[in-house]
Amino acid sequence: MPIKLDQLDKEIIDLLTRDGRMSCAEIAREIGTVSERSVRYRLEKLIEENVIRVNAIPVPQSLEYSVVADVFIEVETGQVLEIARKIASYDLVSYVACSTGESDISIQIIAQNNRELYEFVTEVLGKIPGVRKTTTSMVPFIVKDNWRIPFSAFRDSRPEPESTMDLEPRPQSRER
Numbered sequence: 001m002p003i004k005l006d007q008l009d010k011e012i013i014d015l016l017t018r019d020g021r022m023s024c025a026e027i028a029r030e031i032g033t034v035s036e037r038s039v040r041y042r043l044e045k046l047i048e049e050n051v052i053r054v055n056a057i058p059v060p061q062s063l064e065y066s067v068v069a070d071v072f073i074e075v076e077t078g079q080v081l082e083i084a085r086k087i088a089s090y091d092l093v094s095y096v097a098c099s100t101g102e103s104d105i106s107i108q109i110i111a112q113n114n115r116e117l118y119e120f121v122t123e124v125l126g127k128i129p130g131v132r133k134t135t136t137s138m139v140p141f142i143v144k145d146n147w148r149i150p151f152s153a154f155r156d157s158r159p160e161p162e163s164t165m166d167l168e169p170r171p172q173s174r175e176r
Contacts, residue, residue, distance in 0.1 A: 003049055005154045008034060012042055013052060013149060020054050051149075060094075060110045067111040068139040071121060072103035079130040080104045086128060092120050104134065 005013075008031070013025050022030075024039040031039070046052045060066070075083045080098050084105050088096040095108040111117040117136075125134055 003051055005051070005149065008038075009042060009046060009051075010149070010154050012039060013046070016043075016052070016054060017146060020056070047118065065110045065112050067109075067113055067117050068142070069109050069111070069117055070137045070139060071109060071119075071125065072099075072135045072137070073105040073107065073125065073131060074102075074133040075104045076130040076132060083128060083130050087125065090120075090124065092116070094121065106136045108139075134152075 011031050012027055013050040015022055015030055024043060025036045027039045027043075028034050031112075047054065060068075070163060073083070075139055084096050087093055087105065087107055092109050092111055093107050094110050095106075097106045098104065099106045121134055121136055125131060128143060139160065
């Protein structure tokens with residue numbers, strides 16, 4: 001049974017998304033209507049229920065890893081999981097997923113330069129037994145790189161827009 005979150009959970013999660021180091025006291029102050037103890041209880045429950053994880057996210061560009069590419073991989077039948085797990089072990093790979101459609105595996109690579117990317121795709125990925133084809137797509141810039149819990153997951157959420165074609169972005173969190 002999926003967990004239904006409320007407005008307080010949303011505010012806590014939004015604040016931690018903005019700053020994962022924020023203390024429970026700071027979160028309570030920012031929200032203004034809840035005690036530090038309540039925030040701590042909610043946060044522990046969110047982590048225990050595996051709704052959120054709090055961890056550090058490296059910023060590749062700060063370390064001179066400025067080349068990002070998505071690679072779509074076709075593999076021999078029956079080898080998808082084995083090859084996906086092997087690919088997941090490489091340091092340059094930041095994301096690995098099994099997919100359906102034209103490719104079997106979708107990955108993201110973060111490299112220092114185009115040469116490192118090229119060599120990894122051709123000399124490492126291309127030589128894994130069972131890999132039939134790779135298609136690389138450069139990612140010149142990323143518009144959004146974090147997932148937010150949809151409003152529909154919260155009990156106190158606004159109703160969904162009438163049209164499923166509503167393409168206007170919803171506000172993600174309160175700004176200071």
